[in-house]
Amino acid sequence: TARNLFLLPGDGIGPEAMGEVRKIIAYMNEAMNAGFVTDEGLVGGCAYDAHGAAISEADMQKALAADAVLFGAVGGPKWDSVPYEVRPEAGLLRLRKDLQLFANLRPAICYPALAAASSLKPELVEGLDILIIRELTGGVYFGEPKELIDLGNGQKRGIDTQVYDTYEIERIAGVAFEMARTRQNRVCSMEKRNVMKSGVLWNQVVTETHKAKYSDVQLEHMLADAGGMQLVRQPKQFDVIVTDNLFGDMLSDVAAMLTGSLGMLPSASLGAPDGKTGKRKALYEPVHGSAPDIAGKGIANPIAMIASFAMCLRYSFNLVKEADDLEKAIANVLDKGVRTGDIMADGARQVGTVEMGDAILAEFKTL
Amino acid sequence: TARNLFLLPGDGIGPEAMGEVRKIIAYMNEAMNAGFVTDEGLVGGCAYDAHGAAISEADMQKALAADAVLFGAVGGPKWDSVPYEVRPEAGLLRLRKDLQLFANLRPAICYPALAAASSLKPELVEGLDILIIRELTGGVYFGEPKELIDLGNGQKRGIDTQVYDTYEIERIAGVAFEMARTRQNRVCSMEKRNVMKSGVLWNQVVTETHKAKYSDVQLEHMLADAGGMQLVRQPKQFDVIVTDNLFGDMLSDVAAMLTGSLGMLPSASLGAPDGKTGKRKALYEPVHGSAPDIAGKGIANPIAMIASFAMCLRYSFNLVKEADDLEKAIANVLDKGVRTGDIMADGARQVGTVEMGDAILAEFKTL
Ligand SMILES: CC(C)[C@H](C(=O)O)[C@@H](O)C(=O)O
Ligand SMILES: CC(C)[C@H](C(=O)O)[C@@H](O)C(=O)O
Numbered sequence: 001t002a003r004n005l006f007l008l009p010g011d012g013i014g015p016e017a018m019g020e021v022r023k024i025i026a027y028m029n030e031a032m033n034a035g036f037v038t039d040e041g042l043v044g045g046c047a048y049d050a051h052g053a054a055i056s057e058a059d060m061q062k063a064l065a066a067d068a069v070l071f072g073a074v075g076g077p078k079w080d081s082v083p084y085e086v087r088p089e090a091g092l093l094r095l096r097k098d099l100q101l102f103a104n105l106r107p108a109i110c111y112p113a114l115a116a117a118s119s120l121k122p123e124l125v126e127g128l129d130i131l132i133i134r135e136l137t138g139g140v141y142f143g144e145p146k147e148l149i150d151l152g153n154g155q156k157r158g159i160d161t162q163v164y165d166t167y168e169i170e171r172i173a174g175v176a177f178e179m180a181r182t183r184q185n186r187v188c189s190m191e192k193r194n195v196m197k198s199g200v201l202w203n204q205v206v207t208e209t210h211k212a213k214y215s216d217v218q219l220e221h222m223l224a225d226a227g228g229m230q231l232v233r234q235p236k237q238f239d240v241i242v243t244d245n246l247f248g249d250m251l252s253d254v255a256a257m258l259t260g261s262l263g264m265l266p267s268a269s270l271g272a273p274d275g276k277t278g279k280r281k282a283l284y285e286p287v288h289g290s291a292p293d294i295a296g297k298g299i300a301n302p303i304a305m306i307a308s309f310a311m312c313l314r315y316s317f318n319l320v321k322e323a324d325d326l327e328k329a330i331a332n333v334l335d336k337g338v339r340t341g342d343i344m345a346d347g348a349r350q351v352g353t354v355e356m357g358d359a360i361l362a363e364f365k366t367l
Numbered sequence: 368t369a370r371n372l373f374l375l376p377g378d379g380i381g382p383e384a385m386g387e388v389r390k391i392i393a394y395m396n397e398a399m400n401a402g403f404v405t406d407e408g409l410v411g412g413c414a415y416d417a418h419g420a421a422i423s424e425a426d427m428q429k430a431l432a433a434d435a436v437l438f439g440a441v442g443g444p445k446w447d448s449v450p451y452e453v454r455p456e457a458g459l460l461r462l463r464k465d466l467q468l469f470a471n472l473r474p475a476i477c478y479p480a481l482a483a484a485s486s487l488k489p490e491l492v493e494g495l496d497i498l499i500i501r502e503l504t505g506g507v508y509f510g511e512p513k514e515l516i517d518l519g520n521g522q523k524r525g526i527d528t529q530v531y532d533t534y535e536i537e538r539i540a541g542v543a544f545e546m547a548r549t550r551q552n553r554v555c556s557m558e559k560r561n562v563m564k565s566g567v568l569w570n571q572v573v574t575e576t577h578k579a580k581y582s583d584v585q586l587e588h589m590l591a592d593a594g595g596m597q598l599v600r601q602p603k604q605f606d607v608i609v610t611d612n613l614f615g616d617m618l619s620d621v622a623a624m625l626t627g628s629l630g631m632l633p634s635a636s637l638g639a640p641d642g643k644t645g646k647r648k649a650l651y652e653p654v655h656g657s658a659p660d661i662a663g664k665g666i667a668n669p670i671a672m673i674a675s676f677a678m679c680l681r682y683s684f685n686l687v688k689e690a691d692d693l694e695k696a697i698a699n700v701l702d703k704g705v706r707t708g709d710i711m712a713d714g715a716r717q718v719g720t721v722e723m724g725d726a727i728l729a730e731f732k733t734l
Contacts, residue, residue, distance in 0.1 A: 075561075119487050120488070124486050140563065146563075155534060156533050156571075156572075157532050158564040158566070159565065160563045161526065162525075163524060165518070165525075166518075166523050194442075195508055196513075196527045197526060197527055198526065201525030225617050228624075229621065232625060234486070246559075253596045254596065256596070
């Protein structure tokens with residue numbers, strides 16, 4: 001049975017990073033008979049240049065049909081002043097929305113070999129392993145009205161709307177509790193219920209979902225601003241964090257930076273299991289951006305993209321052993337002191353994108 | 368000429384902390400003929416207990432009439448399930464809104480004596496001095512509709528609205544640029560223009576305000592999520608940060624935590640200068656909360672409250688020398704190794720709230 005992957009390398013360092021995943025796919029097809037079939041499209045600035053849209057309808061169809069989408073990165077100064085509707089990010093937001101990828105899983109782990117690279121004291125981040133579950137298809141990202149109105153007299157008004165319905169909170173809370181059961185069994189839910197009505201509802205629904213179906217999991221509530229503080233103060237207190245789209249955007253970036261491994265962190269965006277087949281739509285992407293300043297130089301770190309593919313193996317194809325091995329290959333290569341420039345350290349060996357990919361593949365083959 | 372202060376100690380450790388400010392006020396009246404006249408009211412849970420509202424109309428009138436409001440802290444488990452409209456925070460939000468305190472100044476400074484208390488590596492925070500300018504009367508905190516609707520079928524909908532008009536962004540940008548000129552002359556504006564229309568407007572108006580009136584100041588724009596990352600990665604890159612109400616809430620808490628001096632950070636919330644008198648309405652409050660767990664034990668750290676009073680001397684009464692001296696008194700006492708429990712360190716002398724207040728006052732008298 002074919003496993004259909006749709007590749008959207010995007011802009012900046014996206015294509016270079018994706019190249020290293022392609023090698024792993026090819027190897028898995030050859031040596032493990034994995035049966036991956038890949039197709040490729042354009043998203044972001046390059047799609048705008050080609051089609052005048054941040055993603056074409058044809059590519060949207062392919063994304064919808066695929067078993068999983070691998071996404072690189074989008075954006076760059078070249079497209080800073082294109083119209084709002086076709087800005088590079090619009091392609092990513094449309095993919096999330098149309099594929100109904102409501103559950104964004106963002107692990108913030110600290111690779112032992114990189115603890116020293118964190119701006120936090122090493123003892124606070126060594127062994128850090130947080131999973132942030134961010135709601136991804138609701139909230140202020142998609143609520144209507146969302147508009148910029150000319151009021152006359154030189155005055156404009158910008159409006160965005162944060163909306164959450166019970167079912168949206170229920171399903172993301174469910175994902176958080178399920179994931180917690182495979183980990184340390186603890187969930188911390190974050191919102192601003194003291195200021196936002198959507199926060200009041202968030203708090204209620206998470207509490208009720210917990211009571212009804214997941215009372216074996218330990219649940220805590222925290223205001224999102226206090227949550228940001230606690231992430232900086234004592235990150236290891238957390239296991240799973242569940243929060244809304246905008247708070248998730250902020251908090252997962254802070255958490256990623258804590259690990260010292262920003263260039264290495266993957267993410268998965270999942271839809272609901274299909275009623276018949278049980279399959280989830282899914283998109284996998286690095287947490288980092290398109291890094292236009294180093295694009296095309298062959299020096300980008302491909303680890304986040306490769307680790308995103310490991311998440312794909314795990315969540316889209318249930319290839320758990322292969323996912324574990326690929327993650328282990330990354331850790332082993334880091335332990336051996338092989339580093340791209342962004343994570344260079346005294347005594348390590350500095351390599352480029354391709355060499356890093358080769359090293360990980362070579363390690364993967366031995367496992 | 369009388370200087371009218373309205374004191375709202377609030378809940379939890381608020382009254383204890385305020386007690387130490389009262390001593391400084393009394394001393395300044397006696398020894399410096401400062402002419403402070405104080406009155407006092409209730410806000411938060413204690414106001415709810417007394418009046419069934421988070422602040423009474425009579426106290427609102429007094430706050431409106433005063434030259435400055437000193438605010439302690441609100442909230443605690445006792446009031447966790449009071450109705451939304453009269454929750455403790457509603458008192459603070461009403462004060463901000465009715466006094467039109469649109470400019471929230473949150474310095475994030477690292478007291479040298481406390482650099483080691485930060486979770487960041489000391490070299491990243493030593494000498495840190497950021498000023499966060501948070502818009503405080505607009506955005507998602509106050510936009511309408513803000514409601515929780517019952518949709519039937521067990522479904523509810525929580526709605527909050529983020530609204531910004533040109534004039535609101537213009538005036539807060541103006542404050543940021545003015546403040547920058549008294550510091551390192553650099554402003555970083557943060558929003559999510561890639562997702563929010565209010566962010567697009569924010570970015571435009573800050574850019575135009577800069578061009579029209581403040582082109583001598585260095586201006587940078589950053590996406591708010593990247594801003595959170597950069598705060599953790601390299602906080603000293605910032606001088607003044609200007610951002611909206613909700614991002615300001617999150618980012619200022621993260622910045623506060625970085626300093627290792629959370630229990631010590633003050634804030635000022637300012638209105639526009641009155642057309643005739645030039646006076647601004649103003650409220651001063653610690654960044655920390657009501658800390659119900661340690662309330663009434665005499666161990667709370669009063670420094671944030673005292674430092675808030677120093678900001679009051681500076682911004683409401685132009686008592687610059689006195690403000691400088693009070694801030695210096697705090698730093699000196701810390702240098703001498705006098706510490707409350709929250710900032711205790713090896714070899715320091717642990718004291719309670721009253722002793723810390725006494726030590727700072729004694730030091731202040733010598734300056
Ligand atoms: C690129 C941008 C639209 C996106 C977001 O805000 O969600 C990014 O910051 C992310 O976190 O994936
Ligand atoms: C108490 C709460 C309403 C408040 C806010 O969200 O503004 C607080 O977190 C703050 O930062 O002053």
